[in-house]
Structure formats: structure tokens, C-alpha cells
Amino acid sequence: MAPKDRSAGRNEHDDPAVLIRRVLAERAVFPLYQPIVDLATGNVVAVEALARGPAGSPLEFPDALFAAAVRAGVMPPLDQLCATRAMEIARDSGEEVPPLLFFNAEPAALNQPFTPELxxxxxxxxxxxxxxxxxxxxxxxxxxxxxxxxxAVQRTDGALALDDVGADPLSLAFLPLIEPEVIKLDMHLLRDPYAPGTVATAATVGAHAERTGAVVLAEGIETEQDAVNARALGARWGQGWLFGRPGPLGAIAGRPMDRHARLRSPRPDLHLPEGTPFSMAAVRNHSRTGDQPMIDGLTGYLLSMAAEAGSHAVVLGAYPDPAAGRAWLPRLASLAGGVAFTGVVGPGPIAAAPHPVRMAVAPAGGPSAAETVLAVVGPHTAAALCVRPAPDGGVDFVLTHEPDLVYAIARMLMRRLDTAAGRPAQPVTGWADPATVAR
Structure with a gap:
């Protein structure tokens, strides 16, 4: 799409609602690429693709481009187009490309059948x-x-990056559940490196990176002092105007490049653990037999842990008995304002909206239908209680504090949380299965 002659004044073709349709029809997205460097050597290890619309048009910059797409109801196809163009241009440029290409995409856009081009x-x-x-x-x-x-990304040798870590308590809360290959520190941490919150965030991220092998990347590096602060906060890689502004891939031609920069190998099964929470927990731990008062006491113990973990805690649960829901929901609601996220799955209807706890209606039947599960996750907190009826009329249960097991149980519960009151999210297999391509 050619830039318009703006001297002629605006007309109907300058209307963003019209332009966004032309952008899609003509695939008129022109990404720029910003270098990411190794802070120890200065060598380029990656680029991040940043979407741009037609130069000189009202949709040139991403805020206007994506706002127009939202208003026109075409955000998913636009976001997929941006991802497609970023990868196509880097693949076909003929320039030397770093070994890693970062790009952004909205989950709502990728949770759709992929276009043939993508x-x-x-x-x-x-x-x-x-x-x-x-x-x-x-x-x-x-x-x-x-x-x-x-x-799906992991199944095709892709990797994950969690952006803006430290800007919101949610980022540290969800870090153990998503286990990204790259953790991007928010730029505000560099501007105030001695603040208690900055030090605590950097220490938590560093501990996670040490445990999982993730790479820490600092964003917004504009000065040499920013780069010094980034290294002191544990960043290995950096990104910002000090190392280069967004531009065409040719702008990094001739710069020293680390062709051997690598991230942790893909783990295709990490985010979709198989089985049920109880069956997984029982494989690694001996189950115990108890009664309802014992389960009530352990439930209180886990909720106390969540309260102590505070703004970095994630609390997830599932229950088959409406009576459990009536007992749980007031306690979870009282926690919701002090923790990062609370979500439960239970038989519906489970509460009148609005409610501070994210809720989903459990499907009838299935291997998890009879299990009661409660998991608490945070940067320094991990505990899960899995319960199922025992043949003699009591209950069998497993209480575990093993972090990797608790994270797997929490991921099982997260996948059962829907994004729209009772409608389960559709699995995305497009990264590995051509059958999901949009027709």
C-alpha cells in the first residue's frame, strides 16, 4: 500500500476503518527489527520484530494500527499477519539474520485457526x-x-518470552507456571535499581533463571549506566536505543553477531501435563486416607500459605461438590484482593456475577470429575492438595510441596479455566498440525 499524498486532505480512504481492510487485503505490514545484544560482548544475539503499517498513513504506528483492528473486529487476522510478515521477511531477506527472532502476538489471535500463510x-x-x-x-x-x-510453540522448536516482568505482580506470580525461555525485565527496574522492589524482583527472577536455565534480558537500555544496572540486576542480554533503534534488517549488517546464541531446548510436554491432578501426585507420593475434617484443616493450611505469599500468589482449585464451593468461595473472595490471581472450577451455577474469583463450570464426567484439588503457587511458594473419594467412604489425599509437581497440577487447573464463563478454550495445534489451517 503506497503512502498517500496528505497535501490533498483527508478523504474516505484515510478512514482507519477503510485502511485496515486494505492493510489486510494487501498484506501491508512492514515490520522493523530492533537488535538484542549479549551484555558481556556487545554481539547481536537476536532481533525483535515490531509491527508497522504503511509509512505515512494514519495506521503507520502500532497503537493506531491495532486500535483500528479492534474497532473493525479484525484483530486476530491482523495479529497473525504481523507474525507472518515478521517471520517471512527475516527468512527471505538475504541478510545475515541472528539465531533468534522475537515477536509479539495476542493469545486471542493465535487461539484461532492459522492462516495458510502463517x-x-x-x-x-x-x-x-x-x-x-x-x-x-x-x-x-x-x-x-x-x-x-x-x-504448540514448543512443539515446533519455538521458545517463549515473558515481557515486562516486574511491572505487575502477576508477572512474578505466573513465572513458575509458564517457565519461559527468556524473562524480560521491565525498563523501570533499570531506572531505580536500588529500590527494595527492584532488588526483590531481580532476586526472584535470578533464582528462577538459575533453576530453569532461562535467560534474563533487560529492556529499555538507553545509556551506559542502564547497561551497568542491567548487568548488576542479573541480565545477560539487553535491548534498547543504546544498542540500536528499530529499523530494517540491513541496519545490523556488519555488526558482530553471535551465531551460537542458544536458548533452552524445547519441552513440548511441559504445559500440557497428562493424567489428573490426583493420579499425577499419587505417582510421586504415597496417598493417605483421611476424613473431611482433615481435608478442611489442610485446605485452611493452603489458604493461609496463599495469604502469606501475598501479591505474588496464584490460587487455583477444582471441586465436584457444590457444598465445597459454598465453603470455598467466601474464603477465596477474601483472598482475591491480596493475591495475584484466584480461579476455581466447579459445578455450575457456582456464584452470581460479578465475583472476584475467576470461575469456570466443570464439564460433567471425565477422569477429574470426582477430584477436589487446591494449589497455591508463588515465587517462593508451592503446595497442592489432591483429594478423591475412597472405596470405604472416606477420602484418599496427597499433599505435596514438590515445586515441579505443584506447577504441573496448577497447569492442569489453569487449562480448565475458561475465558468466557463456562466455554472451554479450544486447543491450539496449528503450530504442528496443518489440518488446523483456516480455509
Whole structure:
């Protein structure tokens, strides 16, 4: 789409509602690429693709471009187009491309059948590994869909990056559940490196990176002092105007490049654990037999843990008995204002809206239908209680504090949370299965 002669004044073709349709029809997205460097060597290790509309048009910049797409109801196809163009241009540019390409995409857009063009570039041979970026808001808004997408990305050798970590308590709360390959520190941390909140965030991120092998990347580096602060806060890689502004891929031609920069190997099964919470917990731990007062006491213990974890805690649960819901929901509601996220799955209807707890209606039947589960997750907190009826009329239960097991149980519960009151999210398999391409 050619830039318009703006001297002639605005006409109906300058209307964003008209222009956004032309952008889609003509595939008129022109991404720019910003370098990401190794802070120790200055070598380029990656680029991040940043969407741009037609130069000189009212939709050139991303805020206007995506706002027009939202108003026109075409956000998913536009977001898929941006991802497609970012990967196509890097694949076909003829320039030397770093080994990693970061790009952003909304979960709502990827939780759709992929266009043929996006499927083609995803499945094509490329000189880089694709890294999907998302924010903690995306995980809170689309928990089931985003875990499906994360698994799909991993199945095709892709990687994940969690953006803006430290800007919101949700980012640290969800960090153990998504386990991204890259953790991007929000730029405000560099501006105030000695603040108690900054130090605590950096320490928590560093501990997670040490445990999982994730790479810490600092955003918004504009000065040499920012770069010093980034390294002191534990960042290994950096991004910002000090190292280069967004531009065409040719802008990094001739710069030292680390062709051997690598991220952790893909883990296709991490985000979609199989089985049920109780069956998974019982494999690793001996189950115990108890009664309802014992379960009530352990439930109180876990909820106390959540209250102590505070704004970085995620509390997830599932129950088959409406009586449990009547007992749980007031307590969860009282926690909701002090923790990062609370969500439960139970038989419906479970509460009148609005309610501070994210709720989903449990489907009838299935291997998990009889299990009661409560999980508490935070940067330094992990506990899960899994309960099922015993043949003798009592209950069998497993209480575990093993972090990886608790995270897997929490992911099972997150996938059962819907994003629209009772409608389960559709799994995304497009990254690996051509049958899901949109027709």
C-alpha cells in the first residue's frame, strides 16, 4: 500500500476503518527489527520484530494500527499477519539474520485457526528460532488458551518470552507456571535499581533463571549506566536505543553477531501435563486416607500459605461438590484482593456475577470429575492438595510441596479455566498440525 499524498486532505480512504481492510487485503505490514545484544560482548544475539503499517498513513504506528483492528473486529487476522510478515521477511531477506527472532502476538489471535500463510512460514525452514513474547496480562486473561499456545510453540522448536516482568505482580506470580525461555525485565527496574522492589524482583527472577536455565534480558537500555544496572540486576542480554533503534534488517549488517546464541531446548510436554491432578501426585507420593475434617484443616493450611505469599500468589482449585464451593468461595473472595490471581472450577451455577474469583463450570464426567484439588503457587511458594473419594467412604489425599509437581497440577487447573464463563478454550495445534489451517 503506497503512502498517500496528505497535501490533498483527508478523504474516505484515510478512514482507519477503510485502511485496515486494505492493510489486510494487501498484506501491508512492514515490520522493523530492533537488535538484542549479549551484555558481556556487545554481539547481536537476536532481533525483535515490531509491527508497522504503511509509512505515512494514519495506521503507520502500532497503537493506531491495532486500535483500528479492534474497532473493525479484525484483530486476530491482523495479529497473525504481523507474525507472518515478521517471520517471512527475516527468512527471505538475504541478510545475515541472528539465531533468534522475537515477536509479539495476542493469545486471542493465535487461539484461532492459522492462516495458510502463517502456517507455511511456521513450518518452513528458517535460519532462526522464533520466540513468542507475551505479557502477564495475557496469561491472566487467557489462561487455558495461552498454555495451549505455549505447548504448540514448543512443539515446533519455538521458545517463549515473558515481557515486562516486574511491572505487575502477576508477572512474578505466573513465572513458575509458564517457565519461559527468556524473562524480560521491565525498563523501570533499570531506572531505580536500588529500590527494595527492584532488588526483590531481580532476586526472584535470578533464582528462577538459575533453576530453569532461562535467560534474563533487560529492556529499555538507553545509556551506559542502564547497561551497568542491567548487568548488576542479573541480565545477560539487553535491548534498547543504546544498542540500536528499530529499523530494517540491513541496519545490523556488519555488526558482530553471535551465531551460537542458544536458548533452552524445547519441552513440548511441559504445559500440557497428562493424567489428573490426583493420579499425577499419587505417582510421586504415597496417598493417605483421611476424613473431611482433615481435608478442611489442610485446605485452611493452603489458604493461609496463599495469604502469606501475598501479591505474588496464584490460587487455583477444582471441586465436584457444590457444598465445597459454598465453603470455598467466601474464603477465596477474601483472598482475591491480596493475591495475584484466584480461579476455581466447579459445578455450575457456582456464584452470581460479578465475583472476584475467576470461575469456570466443570464439564460433567471425565477422569477429574470426582477430584477436589487446591494449589497455591508463588515465587517462593508451592503446595497442592489432591483429594478423591475412597472405596470405604472416606477420602484418599496427597499433599505435596514438590515445586515441579505443584506447577504441573496448577497447569492442569489453569487449562480448565475458561475465558468466557463456562466455554472451554479450544486447543491450539496449528503450530504442528496443518489440518488446523483456516480455509
Amino acid at each position: 502456517m507455511a512460514v511456521v513450518l518452513s525452514e528458517r535460519p532462526y528460532r522464533a520466540v513468542l513474547e507475551f505479557t502477564e496480562r495475557a496469561l491472566a486473561d487467557h489462561p487455558a488458551a495461552l498454555l495451549d499456545i505455549a505447548a
